[in-house]
Amino acid sequence: MQFAKFVVTRVIAYVLVIWIGITVVFFVPRFMPSDPVESMLGRIMTRGAYMEAEQVEAMRATLTQAFGLEGTLAEQYFGFFHRTFLTRDFGPSLSLFPTPVNEVVGRALPWTLGLLLSSTIIAWILGNAIGLLAGYKSRWLSSRTLEVIAIFVYPIPYYITALILIILFIHINPIFPLFFSIRGDPPSLEFITSVIYNSVLPAASIVIVGFGWWVLSMKALSSSISEEDFVYFAKLKGAGEGRIMTAYVLRNAILPQVTVLALQIGAIFNGALITEILFGYPGLGTITYNAVLQADYNLLMGTISISIIAVASSTLIIDLLYPFFDPRIRQR
Amino acid sequence: MRKGSPRLTIGLIMLAAFIILGVILPFFSPEDPRSWIRHPRNLQPSAEHLLGTTNLGQDTFWLLSYATQNSLFIGLFVAFFATLIGVFAGLGAGFLGGIPDRVITLLADVFIVVPSLPILILMSSLLQGRASLVLISIILILFNWPWPARQMRSIALSMRERQFVNTARFSGSSTIQILAEEIVPHIFSWAMANFVNTVLVAIATESGLAVIGLSSLEEATLGTTIYWALQHQALLGRRWWWIGSPVVAIILLFIALFLISTGISNLSAERRGHGDA
Amino acid sequence: MSENLLELRNVSKVFRIGGLVFGTRLVAVDDVSLSLPAAEPSILSIVGESGSGKTTLARIILELEHPTSGDVLIEGHPLFEKGGAGLKGRDYYRAVQPIFQNPFEAFSARKRVDKYLFNAALRLKIAANRKEAREIVAEVLESVGLDLSRVEGKYANQFSGGELQRISVARSLIPRPKLIVADEPVSMIDASLRMNIVNLFLELKERYKVSFVYITHDLSTAYYVSDYIGIMYRGSVVEYGPSEQILTDSAHPYTELLLDSVPTVDHKWERQVALPDIEIKEFQAQACKFSKRCKYVQAICENTIPPMVRMSAERQALCYKPVDFEPDATAKPAGANL
């Protein structure tokens, strides 16, 4: 009963968030001073191709038309929404014309999602596990040590970790590949191992920084839950330490962590973006960055819309899954 | 729990060092450390140049001091306004309810869900590279107020039900007086912790933006210092004092702020009486 | 002006629980009409188990909750009438004051307790200046057996529950209210100390001519202090009248059950258990809400909602038993009071 209402309001909020987000994203670049046509012309001309004035004009007209930047802003806006949600087509990329944005984004999205998903889950599990130990077994030397490590690791910005990893494992001790190259075709073992091999460092830089937060928050949660009456009573019941830690402390402490995970997705995505740029990882981050540098409206719209939809959707999914973790919401 | 105060003390001492470095020392700087080729390039640290010089002939120590100033400015500016706006928006949403609540909550959700970095990249570009520190800060405020707002809203909702608010009301206190005397003392330490955390986030985001070359690169911030060092291959060139000093400064600053943040929340937990059996 | 200090007119409060689609209505307070005469200061106890709606009723009287229908009148001034000339703001706070269940909740942990007392004196314009306020505060504290010098400058956690509750009582006395609504004021306090607070009510009633609405689930203290008792069950006042009569000659089977359950030290219990069923069903029943547990139950109780039966000028009960299960004898509708 409650759940139906919860789902409905959550989905409405989801749609509104995406709509507002995408609207903002549509208008911001339209007010950008850089003009994709000029950008393209500039690129052609700096390469030294000489053109007469009329020739430049002719080329400019051709480009404007080809990029579909005609019509009023409102027409472009409605056209964009129509395309995005009815035909799910973001049009051609401007800087990669006529390659469709869908193709470019489609190629990058799995990489970003994969990186984000795996590193987020690893960081979350690792951080919560250590945090649980640190909170429940706060007298142990090992759990205290891990907590201190987390405190020092937590504030290190993503890019610094990324750079340190590059220096350590690519330069000084070249264990991981310098060159992002994937071998084999998608289902093969070769493909999978090469994806893992190539993704270890970017993922590690996100995990290293990400898990610190989970350690600290989980530690706080589990140490306060350890003081709850039901944990005390579980001890009186003679339940084993492992059982108390998992079924009593963890099961309760994990709930807020799930909620926070949903909220943090956006922030983790930001980190992944910088990591991608630094590691030359073929995800949305680098594409977005290139699109901004080349004033590629369509591609920008594509990557950012997809980012917003992806982040909002993962948030929605976590929120909708939440009741399965928490019986109090499920059954009320 | 008792470790709360040493944490806070260490954090405050560290922060004080940064404030001396970033707020007081720049006034004594013998030069504008941003200008190039003032000194021989790539000197090792010495009595004259405490942290050596950069490949651009700048004194790294004074550069660091300027950078700390700007980074602290960004952090404090963003944290102050984000916390302020967040607290008021959240309290407003929680106490007013109805339409204002829905609007504020929705806006907060939008800014939490929409990934900020693409928008920041876009805005930096929108501002024609004229992304001054103030403008970057304003954008950061935009993306950082929803966190305190969300939290404040739920605090406000629970506060609304707290009996001592009713006691105050029946003692003739007006809404403003209730806000000031009953609510604010309860959220103060929380808001402080949030403030400190936001300082951290703001500095990190600005420097992240700087590292990919999208901040205000003529200004010296910890991030742009790293950017220039990277551009000049200080990393592979092992000019550690150049690349290292801003990185170490960021980490230490973060640890200082983190210690203060957790110290404050521990301390307030202790004050609330969670300290005893 | 008005002969009733407090009057509840057909007060109902409906909460929605659950969602938009499948949500249910919960009638927390179901058409309650009561009155407390103004002539003499008196203590009215509202007795019921948890979920009976007694706290909601108290919150409505305190304007902390808006009734779904009906109105509350203080000395004839309606509180909730739209656009009416009811008691508002300071006038209301001067007339009605609360005492809450948990004294540690009633005072902020981050504010000195005496501030509340001084604020009440100054902000409700009882005292013109700080000096006067000091006198007033000292007096009310003295009247609850405390000394201002021992209270001043301290925070809530520096007092015991009993002491703090007495400060809470003292605070409510500052504006010299006509009515104090005390919501379970002793339930958080050790049994051995409860009597101190309860006795205080009796004393203050005389000394300050103040009336009390005393919300409790404890029949024994209710009987000890009250002039009138209302018994609530699942949102309805099932029996109402002078406390003596109600407890010595209860009309409603539920009152009987309550009385029987008090762990007295007079006689030992008979071994019988009658525990309540799932609550929601009873709230929604189109029948006597107590019929499932009533040992006198008859067919009529299970298919009609019983009316309010008046046994005497001051006594009424929501039950067919006093009229021998004759629906015809109950022509007089509920709620038409004096």
Added chain:
Amino acid sequence: MAMLRLRDLKCYYDTPRGVVQAVDGVSFDIQPNEVLGIAGESGCGKSTLLKALYDYIQPPLQIVSGTYEADFPDGKGKVKTIGPGEIRQHWWEFISYIPQGSMSVLNPVIRIESQFFDAVPRDHSLRAVGKTAIRERVAAYLKELELPVEVLKSYPHQLSGGMKQRVLVALGTFLHPQIVLADEPTTALDVVVQKGILLMLTELQQQMENTLVVVSHDMGVHYQISDRLAIMYAGKLVEYGPTDAIFNNPAHPYTQMLIGSLPRVGDRTQRVGISGRPPNLVNPPAGCRFAARCPKVMDHCAHEAPALLQIEPEHFVSCHLYGERAS
């Protein structure tokens, strides 16, 4: 022969503010097949005493001195004497615990059923027969207690406070322990529910012929169910004896005041509560700990601690009033 013997037991908490002498030299015996009530206001050490009885001594709580032993039938017809550290090996089958605050002692996110399993000791014979068998046994037991079997599949939030407390009673008696400790089992419950649960407890006690120890601050509850009553004040046992004897002839001024303050329906005579507050247990007064609040206080009460004296058969009191008389 008493089945549980306490001799001069001292249990202190070691806290940053000092050592809290929560249970300070308590001696008494608990007999088989009876209901023992422990009364006293909050902070008098009755919950700590219960912890000690349950052999749940964890830092910062520690047994400072005294002895505590119990007779444990080992199942082969022999009786073994066990003490602290051994009693906990036989939780739930020998001694069980019904906690106070049923609202918060159940884990909100797992089913009642699983919480039942956790209380079956790992070496208990039931474990060997498997979960399904345990589940059936539990269901059968609930039926016996006239509780709906569905509660096993429920989560705590789906049950009313009374139902939760009844589940806890079922949990505490499921393995038919020799001793059942109930810590304020009915606080925060309504009178009707309270009565139901108390009657359920005593009925079970009579069926199983074991010993039920009930801690409560409500003398009315003790009057209704206990056979024997221990009155505690500030970590000390001040009076101990058969319930009827105590109610008929309360010896200690504190007991007298506790009983005297009880309101009775139908009696509106003035009742006086006990004023003042109990002493700080970090630094308790040297003499009688009740001296500061005692209406019959004498000069030497303040610096001379009274001993526990027998004033009538099985009725003990710790008060100088009687010390003098006896001497």
Added chain:
Amino acid sequence: MIRKNRKVLLSVAVLLAVVLFSTALVTAQEMTEVGTPRATTLIVDQLDGRIDNPTQTNPYQAGTRFNQGLHQLAYSNMWEINTATGEQFPGLAAEMPEALNDDYTSFRITLRDNLRWSDGEPITTADVAFTIDMVLGTPEFPYSGFLSQVVDSYEVVDDLTMILNTKRSEPRLGYTLGVHIWGDHFRPVPKHIWENEDPATFQNYPPVVSGPYTLADVDPNGNWFLYNKRADWENTDVGQIFGEPGPEHVLFRFYGTEERRIIAGIQNQLDIFTDISPEAWDILRDANPNARAWHENFPWANFDDPCERGIVFSNSQEPWDNQNVRWAIALATDIKSVGLATFAGILRVSPLAVPPVQVIHDAFHKPMREWMTEFAFEDGYQPFDPNYAVDIAAILAEQGVEGMPEDEEALVDLFGVGWWKHDPDKATEMLQAEGFALENGAWHKPDGSPWQITINSPSNFEVQSQRLAFAVADNWRAFGIDATVQQMDSGTFWSNYSRGEFDAGSYWPGCGALPDSWDLLDAFWHKRHIVPIGQPAPGNAMRYDSDALSGILDQIAPLPSDHPDTIPLLTEFEKQFIVERPWLPMFGTSKFVPVITTYWDGLPTADYFYEGPWWWWSLFKYHMPFIQPKSDG
């Protein structure tokens, strides 16, 4: 506990496995990651970074990228350039275009015999004609507009000969339809493939090409592009002119940020670099003994990049419309400190409107040195400082730089003919004469407002211009002008330029690879291109309106490159340019384009100069026959 320890053990084991596995990969590295033998694969740095549309190889679509090897190896052009000699030569064409009339509107074009497409079909004039028709008939192509301005009609004579009629006089048709810098957009495509496709949407992957290499494989993520040598290399222009290309495979690869490229070089995973910073070169040089820059010793860099760098003024706006202000600011600039800050002094100065690349330096800079030294203002002040080369060499020597030549001639060859004096006093005098005022160390404009200059600079896509902007701003601030640098992404940077919406900027309107750079000078400076500020300019974005300069350009326009008057007239242009000072060229661009010689011989250097080191130009394919696998000895 045990269970937990087991988990720890397991994760350690997994980690170890990953480490071992990856070390194994690294050590087993006699193959490249793309599966070709390392010894026969030339690995080239990918200039444009990652290519997000790797399979879009249709050469006429707007978003197609070329610098990942496509035009370097796969597409041949009609006419190419030799940057060593400064001459054009025929590529696909057999001869340079032969003008059939005096108006230069009709030309005979002949193709080399025995050229074949990579699928074995012969390349004929039918393909060229088809390409012209196809481009003209596809208005979606940006190049379509350009070509339609050029081609009037054509006539196919036979398989190897055709007549091309142009719409207007084209004395430099080799420039128009061939390469004179970087590459050219006119790339003939195979008719037999394209005639069945819609050219506007045709992906053209994998492309059938005319060049000596075929595109064999691409990374779907655009990180690498593998090219294989054609078995029939004899049927390509490269094969016919220079013989068999050396490398079996050429791999264009994107490594990411500069530090990763350097690490790649250190690990011998990259043979040819495009453009790195001098600091990066220092590191590479120290870490890999086989690393070789253009010069074996100082200054290492190649100075022959075809565009020089400097500061551009928005000349139609005050105060830049004042010639004396422009001169004053030149004299306020300390070129040595700018050079040191920009690229540690590893730069060749240029006071002229054409870059100091070797052939142009010989044709203009050095011959004009004496004239410049003598050049004086009306008041007799001589602004030129011919001693720059000697002075900067002394400074560098003081900083410990070794291996510099001793004599002045060689130093001038290296560091340039000289630049304008750093004379703040003269600058102050000139500005004050124009009504500017120096108050409290800060300059104010004649209207009393503080003089603020904003210098637009590329963000990080052009390092030298970026650093130059900062260095100049620093210099001007020291002089008392409130100068700031505004970094911009390329889109913003160029559209601001084109719209004239800038104050000053680190742009580069001074390009040329051949002595005859009329076409570029005309585009940059002829007044007929001027449009109002706010509108995108087709040329002359500085909006510099000079009758004198435009007049000289008009005189050169009808003359072909080899006409005897061309060079003297261009020299005349340069002199007038110095007088008017419309922009402030400073340095030829230094390119650090090192190579790693671990696997290869014959990579071009200053000592082995058969072509410039422009791996991202279409002329790269002509390097191939010179580059050979290192012999085992």
